[in-house]
Amino acid sequence: MRIGIFTDSYKPYISGVVRSIELFTSEFEQMGHEVIIFSPNYPGVEKEKNVYRFPSVPSLAHDDFYLALPFSWGLKNFIKEKPLDIVHVHSPFILGRLGARLAKRMGIPLVFTYHTLYDQYTHYVPLGKDFSKQITRKMCVNFCNRCHLVITPTEIISHHIKNMGVTSPVNWLPTGIDxxxxxxxxxxxxxxxxxxxxxxxxxxxxxxxxxxxxxxxxxxxxxxxxxxxxxxxxxxxxxxxxxxxxxxxxxxxxxxxxxxxxxxxxxxxxxxxxxxxxxxxxxxxxxxxxxxxxxxxxxxxxxxxxxxxxxxxxxxxxxxxxxxxxxxxxxxxxxxxxxxxxxxxxxxxxxxxxxxxxISSHQCAKKLENYYNELKIKAMVEKQRKEALL
Structure with missing residues (x-):
């Protein structure tokens, strides 16, 4: 299976999201899957196998965080050479939205891990914090409802986002520990x-x-x-x-x-x-x-x-x-x-x-692998159903 990971946060930036991606990637590669990570570029970062970096600019809020510019002339050919079986996004924003568009275009399952209570971070917005919180929450719910599966790290967050209005399937699966x-x-x-x-x-x-x-x-x-x-x-x-x-x-x-x-x-x-x-x-x-x-x-x-x-x-x-x-x-x-x-x-x-x-990383990765396989089967059945109607 070739898994495309789209993330607004990746090395050398340090965060729980980055650590989660590292752990699941390591486990999937040991299982024989190929993982390709699509992420922002950072100054001085050396080229890595199966990491596709987008041009980026420094964030105004955090000096050590870079924001990807979701445009790349080589992306279309890259995807054509390495077609994905599943897209897993780790943000509802820049690269997460790009991943969602590509998944729809390719007709493959879209998975989103809801890592962060984004509406709780509007203190970084200089003006209109309450309004920003409402807009952020609505944006996150709408994005979740475009996905075939939403993953939350804990059960309580699954209940939380369902109460917010998420209607897509939601499973809770923690980031495991090595x-x-x-x-x-x-x-x-x-x-x-x-x-x-x-x-x-x-x-x-x-x-x-x-x-x-x-x-x-x-x-x-x-x-x-x-x-x-x-x-x-x-x-x-x-x-x-x-x-x-x-x-x-x-x-x-x-x-x-x-x-x-x-x-x-x-x-x-x-x-x-x-x-x-x-x-x-x-x-x-x-x-x-x-x-x-x-x-x-x-x-x-x-x-x-x-x-x-x-x-x-x-x-x-x-x-x-x-x-x-x-x-x-x-x-x-x-x-x-x-x-x-x-x-x-x-x-x-x-x-x-x-x-x-x-919550060992291996056990958690096996569960996620099962979710991927279930989604692939559903996508294949749906494709066959549509072809039969033509």
Whole structure:
């Protein structure tokens, strides 16, 4: 099977969407399928096999994100030489819409993964945020209803988009985890590299430094924790537009020595960071899945997270972590409970390692392969039906 992936977000940009594409592509290639990725070009990116790059321009909102110009003289011949069996888009916008048009033109199934609650990101729009939210939601629903199948990373998001008005078939399928990455990682790297006392408790956050990630909530909660437990450290992994504001907040709370900023980490270092921490903390209110939570569980970390949208499906409350309301005092109390109870931490760590087995990348890719095959059969039957009527 030749699968065309159309995405507005791809390497070298780092995101959950990019990681999802990487994992599924790797698994499909091991199964014998051919995956071709259609994505924006980035300065200095070397040519890769089966990656078709479009000319692009920098985004005004994010310096490190590029927007594709969905025009290419060579695309028609490229598709002709490598005809696709299925189109899977990962955005309802620029390249996602191009992929949808090509799928319709070729008469092949169109699949869309609803990675992001797009209407929750209109804080990046300078004017008319409420109006932009309504327009964005309507646009997303209309796009979903053009697709043969919509994939959501968690069940709760499936219900959410159906309530929004999506009538196309919807299946929920998480982005899986490559469990082998976490099997033999160096658990001392994080504390050794950043010269942290081996007995200190390390809390870890991984994610983009954007408003939607609710990082001030994490920092303020940590401030309460640190007053009671001075031997704690908070590691923040990632970069983004809110970084300066977050550093100012840390300074105002006099936490400069206890909050460590790592910036972006290479994949191998990120795995070591997960494996070297003691707890994972997450405050986002807009996640469709929260892939970083699954990665934290693969490292055996208990998770304390705000109970919102997709995160609710990723944490088994009181089993491998805690889901709490967006209340700083409650969040602080659950962190403190785990700090004070090493036996509970170990129990939740064991449960996290067990539960994450359910979403291995191989199992998730096999399910998606089945969805593709079902759609191909339906498309073939429909084509034969139409031909019989002629």
């Amino acid at each position: 469990l082998s990455e976490f099997s033999n990682s160096d658990r001392h790297w994080l504390k050794n590299t950043y010269k942290i006392n081996p007995h200190d408790i390390v809390m870890l956050f991984v994610g983009r430094a954007g408003k939607e990630k609710n990082i001030p909530f994490i920092i303020k909660s940590f401030s309460l924790v640190h007053k009671q437990h001075p031997h704690t450290k908070l590691f923040l992994v990632g970069e983004g537009p809110e970084l300066d504001n977050l550093k100012n907040l840390v300074k105002s709370l006099q936490l400069e020595d206890s909050v460590i900023w790592t910036g972006k980490l290479q994949r191998e270092e990120l795995i070591k960071a997960y494996c070297g921490a003691d707890l994972f903390v997450f405050g986002s209110l807009t996640e469709t899945q929260g892939l970083v939570i699954a990665e934290a569980k693969a490292a055996g970390l208990p998770v304390i997270a705000v109970d919102a949208f997709g995160v609710s499906n990723m944490v088994s409350h009181e089993e491998d972590g805690f889901l709490v309301q967006p209340d700083i005092q409650m969040f602080y109390q659950k962190i403190t409970q785990l700090i004070n109870n090493p036996d509970l931490r170990r129990k939740m760590s064991t449960n996290a390692l067990r539960n994450v087995q359910k």
